[in-house]
Amino acid sequence: MTLDGKVPSGPLEKKWDEHKGHLKLVNPNNKRKFTILVVGSGLAGASAAASFAELGYNVKCFCFQDSPRRAHSIAAQGGINAAKNYHNDGDSVFRLFYDTIKGGDFRSREANVYRLAQVSVNIIDQCVAQGVPFAREYGGLLDNRSFGGAQVSRTFYARGQTGQQLLLGAYQALEKEVATGKVKMFPRTEMLDLVVDNGVAVGIITRDLVTGKIDRHAGHAVVLTTGGYSNVYYLSTNAKGSNVTAAWRAHRRGALFSNPCFTQIHPTCIPASGDYQSKLTLMSESLRNDGRIWVPKNPNDQRSPDQIPESERDYFLEVKYPSFGNLVPRDVAARNAKAVVDAGRGMGPQKNGVYLDFKDAIQRLGKKTIEERYGNLFEMYEKITGEDPYTVPMRIYPAPHYTMGGLWVDYDLMTNVTGLYALGEANFSDHGANRLGASALMQGLADGYFVIPYTIGNYLSGHLGQALTTETDAFRATEADVQERIQRLLSVNGKRTADSFHRELGRIVWDYCGITRNAGGLKKALELIPALREEFWSNLRLPGGADQLNQELEKANRVGDYFELAELMCLDALERDESCGSHLREEHQDEFGEALRDDAHYSYVASWQWNGVGKAPTLNREPLEFEFVKPTQRSYK
């Protein structure tokens, strides 16, 4: 298969405008003749669904929570980037574009990323008009901060709840359209398959999570905005329900899955406290601005941290990276913390954390300043651990947080399946091999508010008058597959719960396809995963039936997909015999542990085609060409 990203030609800064100017339009009176299925109601889904409805399209929107307002986007804390240059500190569309491309270690498409930076400014305007209460300065204008090591202050934020406030803005816009009847909302409804007829996406099969009823929905286009797949690791910072099922079913129906091994591990999370641990909580990385990371030099030091003198502490990041110290990028911080814990030098009852110490900052700035800066984070930490970070150093450890990989899309955000689109974290498009802080919210809203409303018209305009029906062989066959899979899950009658399989799978992926990877480990994982998958299908214990609210069935169904995804992640990681961004192959690092890219051989998007369970998938490569920027090797020494 040859992959065409359909990037428009011309100068970088003109591509999007030129392209928009030539997209085919749907006449305002004809928009009501189209129905668009939007799966997901997070930032990407809610913004797209509301915008479609405002344009006049009919929308059906689906989410598995009881209300669209609870999508995982609600949990984002830090902020959202935009090239407004309100601080007069030299920011620009080009600079945001360049930082994002470089941050992604030159593994994303220039044109997509440039467009993202361009529309970022419109997002802020839109959200403010909706009433999103962003932080303000005393003069009443919007406040910005520098985030995630950026050299300019371009991050807009709403206390530590930016995701919540942005999502509520989009959710309210969505509910406004539910009231007009343009959007029909299906909460507690899970998409379980994609219906493809002659290569075209024509609808989806869903399960009503309360009654168990299986339904068919036909649409002129299907838009997946179903989020990322960090929960393949079982323990992650994602909401418990976040899952890969919708994207994975689309993959099984022909959509290519790109760069699955590009997963971001966040360095500052609260370590697990026991084997009952159900998820991990992120502590904002702004904490690294004032906290110092260390472990005792003697791994068996039993003293409480405040009794350990300076000379017996190892401030390992400050020693290894004197110029960046504790502010090295996410992946570098995460790798070093893992190395310390792997060497048996971890702290805490499980020996699985490193100290993040505010003693010096409190001495230097006073407790009050620290409280102003991090008060709510300290409170949250204390709530979870029962320890007071003003007097006892925090313990932190890396956790899976975000997935750059996802469904392949072209410049219009269409997958290789005609009529099927993917937006937000569910696609692979803008963050390359690593995502910058505060850029996921930006991408979700850019896709939903300012890209897809334009590009979808170009496709739909060719389908005017096409009647929608669910009475086709394609719908019948796909529904039968869904029913068959549910029955199969329910009839295993084994001994182990879905969670116990998920935990074990997560451990394998974390050990061999987590912060660092190597060929030997990946090959081992590729043996362990299929074996565990087979056990899952022969030893699963699943109580209850199909025609009721059955949370165990929901879990088991998702875990079934994680097995197949995990295998693909490891295969992709093995195939990518270079280090780049978050993907550190131990075979390819310099003497300081810095990732060594191999542009001559791996400057491409790895896009995988499904060939069946246990069968080797086919790799398609979309070459990445850098016309406007020159790939450089990063260095944080």
Next chain:
Amino acid sequence: MNLTLHVWRQKSPADEGRMVRYEVTGVTEHASFLEMLDILNEQLIQKGEEPVAFEHDCREGICGSCGFMINGEAHGPLPHTTVCQLHMRHFKDGDVLHLEPWRSKAFPVVKDLVVDRGAFDRIIQSGGFVSVATGSAPEANLIPVPKALSDRAFDAAACIACGACVAQCPNSAAQLFTSAKVSHLNLLPQGQPERYDRALSMVEAMEKEGFGACSNYAECEAVCPKGISIDFIAKMNRDYLKAKSTAVPKPPLEA
């Protein structure tokens, strides 16, 4: 620690429902309350019984999915804490805990501890938004908003729509939830054009859903995990009364 739980079990909306007693053993103080229920459920499944259904997603106190009564208190004994953020160190060995779903006519029980809070979405549909179509917004810094005002609006906007306010209120009133959204938008300049219509329609939508009337018990404020103040109820009432009366000046017929 070991605990005795009395949990509301109800198979479906039509089922009558009953309290069922369970013993949970070997819970550590570092586990969260929901992790304690995970442990119970794992034990139930192993015994061949159906696990207890409860709602949850973020487990970080922000999505508003979780929530049930623990010994008569919404989200349990700790102030400003959702049940997903409540840890077992606040309980002791041998405790007897009664877990029940939110009880309100407007929140029918779906199963066990899960209720239907769709009424909240419908209240938002009636006016909990600013009508600004995508692409039509002016430059963000065109309208300065005093920081204090913006902060105040935020205090209201922090609501997570968990429903604890309704569950704790002896009248099952939804004033705190509704007023939080009315106040968030009505305080800001962006919300002014629709201010009185919003107050009117949202209050009417709330009443239509079958929530009770507010008689100032203030139980809602006490259990709200986000500490939303009942001052916002007063603000909503003012806007509502103004909208109802002739106090809202009508635009002149001729310019």
